[in-house]
Amino acid sequence: MKQTPVQAILCAFLSLSICFSPKSIPLDQGIPSLSQSVGGSAVSEASEHDSDRDIVFYRKANDNMEIALTFDDGPHPYYTPIILKILEEYGIKATFFMIGENVTYYPAAAEAVLKAGHEIGNHTNHHKGMKSLTDHEIRKEISDCEDVIYSLADYRPTLIRPPEGAMNDQVRRVVGALNYRIILWDVDTHDWAHTPPAEITRHVLKEIDAGDIILMHDFIGHNSPTPEALRMLIPALLERGYKFVTVGELLDET
């Protein structure tokens, strides 16, 4: 993903700021290029094989007002339980794309996510940009994360979100061969940039449409706006008739 100078400065600042969090894990940043959208042409052009075309999802339209909340980069020992409590209050299920390394550090938080009935996706073991890795390294990042989750929870994820949404033909090919579906997003809350909760809420309400996948994070280091944003966002979306489902449910809806 090409960054503007402003984004580059912001990323540098974020990298510095998260050094003071319990673990220094890079965050997902920004919306992936729209040219890669499944609905657009780039994926079809980039993928010669039919089998590649159906594995990348930004959203999946439906008539039931269903949308999916997703949380990346956790589990986090403080924020993940807070988010779980909010979701429980509203009876909502979501999808958590976990970093294998963080599952190892904070197994109780990961177990709490599963115990509450949420879906877990693979977010690689170390959150490295996969476009710069070899086939072997991509496979290892994915399988190591999967193994950590399996050893903890007897659960094998079938969905993956590449770190920062970064991917290319090579990543699609390797991930596809591992029978994962690649999940990106249609609405970026920009919580990773410590966007104020009211602004997050305004942005999502403006952008949201049935079938959208919403990007949030349960691991943002300190002063995460995500819990407060959820407390504003969830009731507003429910009031508008939206129903929250996991990504797996959204994709498998017939």
Ligand SMILES: [Zn+2]
């Ligand atoms: Zn991430």
